[in-house]
Amino acid sequence: MDYKYIEQLLERYWECQTTLEEEAILRKFFAQDDLPASLLPYRDIFAAEAEMAEEHLSDNFEQQLMQRIGARQEQATPCRTITLGQRLQPFYRAAAIVAIVLTIGMAAQQGFDANEQEDAQSQLTEVSATGDTLQLFTDMPEASPKAEAVLTTSASDTIIIQ
Amino acid sequence: MKTLDFHTDILPMKDRLFRLALSITLDRTEAEDITQETLVRVWERRKEWPQIENIQAWCMTIARRLALDAVEKAKIHAEREAEVADYQRSAISSPAPADEALDRRQRVEAVRRLISQLPEVQRTIIELRDIEGLRYDEIAQLTGISETQVKVYLHRARKKIREQL
Numbered sequence: 001m002d003y004k005y006i007e008q009l010l011e012r013y014w015e016c017q018t019t020l021e022e023e024a025i026l027r028k029f030f031a032q033d034d035l036p037a038s039l040l041p042y043r044d045i046f047a048a049e050a051e052m053a054e055e056h057l058s059d060n061f062e063q064q065l066m067q068r069i070g071a072r073q074e075q076a077t078p079c080r081t082i083t084l085g086q087r088l089q090p091f092y093r094a095a096a097i098v099a100i101v102l103t104i105g106m107a108a109q110q111g112f113d114a115n116e117q118e119d120a121q122s123q124l125t126e127v128s129a130t131g132d133t134l135q136l137f138t139d140m141p142e143a144s145p146k147a148e149a150v151l152t153t154s155a156s157d158t159i160i161i162q
Numbered sequence: 163m164k165t166l167d168f169h170t171d172i173l174p175m176k177d178r179l180f181r182l183a184l185s186i187t188l189d190r191t192e193a194e195d196i197t198q199e200t201l202v203r204v205w206e207r208r209k210e211w212p213q214i215e216n217i218q219a220w221c222m223t224i225a226r227r228l229a230l231d232a233v234e235k236a237k238i239h240a241e242r243e244a245e246v247a248d249y250q251r252s253a254i255s256s257p258a259p260a261d262e263a264l265d266r267r268q269r270v271e272a273v274r275r276l277i278s279q280l281p282e283v284q285r286t287i288i289e290l291r292d293i294e295g296l297r298y299d300e301i302a303q304l305t306g307i308s309e310t311q312v313k314v315y316l317h318r319a320r321k322k323i324r325e326q327l
Contacts, residue, residue: 014320016313020295041327044266048273053293055184056177057194065176065198069205 003036010042166211172204175218178294179225185289186229188278196232200225219304226286226304233282276326277319284319287312 006029012018013026030039030046166172179200183193204221214220277288286305290296291312302309 014317014324016317016320020297023292023295042324044269044273044327045323047266047270048277049288049292051270052181052185052274052277052289055181057180057197061176061194061198062173065201068198068202072202072206 003039006039010039166208166217168205168208171217172201172221175221176201178218179221181293182222182225182286182289183229185278185285185293186226186282187233192232192236193229196225196228199228203228216300216303219300222290222304230282273323273327276323280319280322283307284315284322287315288319291316 006026009018009022009026013023018026027046027050030043031050035043176197180193180197183196183200184190187193187196200221203224211217277285280288283305287301290301290304291298296304298309298312301312305312307315
């Protein structure tokens with residue numbers, strides 16, 4: 001049997017130039033019992049590595065691991081009993097906040113409306129007052145001749161009395 | 163995007179993670195603890211899974227870091243160096259007997275011992291390439307060194323094993 005291909009592969013293996021597939025061929029080859037004397041020393045390397053590849057964890061490893069993970073999970077999310085009232089507490093809080101906001105809003109709106117009304121009334125009063133004043137001022141020239149007339153009349157009466 | 167599941171996508175990596183931890187710590191109990199810690203951490207960081215490109219490389223990186231930390235903490239490294247020195251001295255003073263004097267089992271054990279006595283980075287690369295069958299780019303990503311450097315370390319490791327045979 002020609003072992004030239006294997007010898008070539010082996011040379012490339014020492015130089016780290018083999019692919020994973022070629023290394024698998026070498027492993028398969030050296031797993032055989034019938035090997036030429038020239039290649040026998042290398043069989044032990046592949047046999048040792050094959051043995052190392054069979055190393056595995058103890059049988060109860062997975063069980064222990066899952067127990068530990070389970071304990072961590074419980075630790076992370078501690079179980080506690082809560083009443084319906086406690087469960088609904090966030091909703092109560094939200095409702096209370098909404099009620100407060102609405103109350104404040106409505107109160108503010110009313111205050112705003114009252115202010116607006118007051119402003120409107122005071123504006124009207126000012127306008128009427130201004131109108132009266134204006135009226136007063138506009139009446140003044142008319143009142144003046146009347147007063148004069150009265151005075152005149154009074155004077156004339158006085159004269160008449162005299 | 164594929165949704166990953168702990169039982170079907172992560173848990174099957176457990177032996178692979180264990181072997182990587184074992185190749186670094188050389189201690190089965192320690193390696194088992196590291197594998198468990200790795201998987202717990204991976205599970206705790208499950209929200210990050212969708213963003214991770216190569217989940218296997220990510221898990222192995224966590225395992226490797228934990229294993230290296232464990233070695234550092236326990237000062238196993240110092241003890242191991244002493245063992246290596248002892249082994250090298252004994253190898254020089256009393257050369258290994260000829261192959262024919264050893265049965266196959268002993269020779270395989272000797273190779274395993276040789277691998278375990280390689281420097282950590284060479285041992286890890288042997289583990290990732292020759293045992294787990296990872297690509298060079300995956301090993302480079304996992305170990306944080308370049309592909310060229312990965313090949314350099316692998317070449318040195320294989321050469322050392324070959325020379326010791």
